[in-house]
Amino acid sequence: MNQQEEQEERERVTQVTAFLHHQIKKAQLAVQKAQAESERVQKNYGTNTSVNYLEADDRIETKADLQQQRNLVNRTVENETIVKKQLATYQQLSHSPYFGRIDVQDPGALIPEPLYIGTASLMNDNGEFLIHDWRAPISSVYYNGTLGPVHYQTPNGEQTTTLKKKRQFKIKDGHIIHMFDTNETVGDELLQATLGSKSSEQLQNIVATIQREQNDIIRDVHSDLLVVQGVAGSGKTSALLQRIAFLLYHSRNELNASQILLFSPNLLFSNYIKEVLPSLGERNMRQVTLQAFFAQRLEGLRVETRFERYEAHQVQSPLSDFKASQAFIDAIRTYLQNLTPDQICFTGLYFQGEIFFSAAEVQNIYARINQKLPLADRFLKTKNTLIKRLKARINEEVHEDWVLDELDTLSDEQYHAYLGEHDPADFLDFDEERDYVAKKVVKDRLRVVYDAIYNDQFWDQYSQYQAFLQQLTPTAAVSAADWKRDQRAFTDGLEYHRIRLTDTAPVLFLQDYFTGENHNRRIKYLFIDEVQDYSVAELMYLKLTFPRAKFNLIGDSEQALFKDVETAQALLQRLEAALPVKYPRLITLNRSYRSTYPITTLASSILPAGDHIEAFNRDGDLPILMEVATDQQLLEQTTSIIKTERQRDETVAIITKTKEEATQIYQQLRHQFDCLLVTDKARSLSKPVLIVPVYLAKGLEFDAVIAWNVSKTNFPTQHELGTLYTMMTRAMHHLYLLSAGPVTNLIPIRALQKPLLITDKKAL
């Protein structure tokens, strides 16, 4: 780029920034006006709602008036929201209006056209684009293309153009800090600078440096099952969030943020990512953890958490594998399909201690329904018949003595409350009015029965699940004795209002498949981060619950904490078989961005097939392995590392295998350092020294990491591989492995020989 070009770019930024400031001023005025207008209309609405209600004519008029007023309020509020959003966009752009420029020459055009790309689009007063939104079809050329002929997708099909120039900018507060031309996807130079900086408490958007394969994930609009397998630090979570922003733009007329649901691993993580979408000018999607979702669905039962299972070393056994499998859920489905009415666990409904509908009566109703109908229809028909019978019983009861007695004891106030909006003139005579009130009284009393029917209490899903377990033969790997013991444990758990995680998704599946209820058809996109920690059974249940949602499953099979590591291909095959989908797609990300080259190289070396991991070329110190003799020495080393790192102003995370270890370390360090013990209740990581059990460090990153006690005793087998790999890959700039006694065999000898780390043996 020559000097004149540089000068022109600087002038352009100045002009665009000036234009933005002008727009900001205009938008601020518009916001003030809109706010004043909303206030005025709302005040008016307040006055108008206190009108006379006594006369019938007045009432009708008031209703129409109110509707009109309400519409007006809605309109002004909507207008206010629009102008505020506009203002926010201008303000955001004013700091850094764009980050890229592409010069494209369409076939037949005489000269190339320069297009500038930023987080939102901007037009001048003549309707010409000063900035193109990064999500616009043409912008994909910036991320995907190298110079020469390029293709991009538009709503009207694929287009071809020639990319003549690609330029990148770093603009801060309206000034160009850095700019250069590049022929790469998005130049390493900018990426180097971004990745080399210190960790922040919040994940940042990656809009300026999205890589080609990440772009594929972001812009996919076809797949109904998108599986992203990406190595640690490959930008899966970042791409997921950029993808949501892209979808909201791409389908803005049919999709809004409340129709997108993200299952995140824990609340800390939810907090960690919450600024990304707002920084791209979009509202956040809905977020939930699987734990919270289950707890809400099984009110009254305490659902065991994954962390509790992990802490209790109950992560994997042939039995839990079986219950987590597709075969188990398929067996539930087949079992339910073949149930005869007498095998269904109906229960009687009681009213004031006496049977109101007996289990036999419910079964009778069910048996009379055409058994060829789908299960859910049969269930619904049974429910409707029960409600009909309840209504008939209400009509029968109206003239019973107890009702008449109750009517006589009603106070005037109670009587009028039962009359509700009716007044005596609405009835033919007093008898009709009394019957009306009597019916209300009976209905009120029998409301409990109605609620019980409505809430499906005439069927016991837990007994049905027990009956299912009893008739099932598990896989050969599960012994008959274990199977019996497990069933007993399920029953015992219920007595204490507890349910184990392994039974949760299966019970819910059984319940919702049988009743056809609790399906959420509103959600159009479902995202699951850290999907390697989900069982197929859980995913099948989620698919049943969100039948219309396109599934986006994002994870790293090598970071499996709660089960053994498996290959991406094997995972996809299992998912394809388990979830009914038409367009499955697997995208693999092999390049790791988070950590320095030496850290990524060491971390990959512990994986049996770690060769596919491509470390981003960012220089850094070799990781350090310290072997010491005692726990006390571990602490001494930790203290000295923290001091060194704090001098560099880096955040330090001590990552442990368990909560217990973390608590002990915290007790020892809390008087010396400003530190935080991270628990599953934590919402933020606002301290420079953090002590985190590994399952809460999922998805997060820190400047320096101390992997706590990676000894042979603490990491004895291959089952701990995912845990160790996850710990190591949380480090961005510095990694320390501390071991009391000989280090685990999971760190291969070749890593020590090469050497991929510096060994420091103390007093061993």
Ligand SMILES: Nc1ncnc2c1ncn2[C@@H]1O[C@H](COP(=O)(O)OP(=O)(O)OP(=O)(O)O)[C@@H](O)[C@H]1O
């Ligand atoms: N294209 C990119 N440009 C700039 N930074 C990037 C890019 N891709 C990833 N990063 C950075 O790399 C780090 C890791 O990204 P992210 O957390 O999204 O990865 P991940 O695959 O979800 O990691 P993990 O599975 O290990 O938790 C983040 O700091 C992120 O900002």
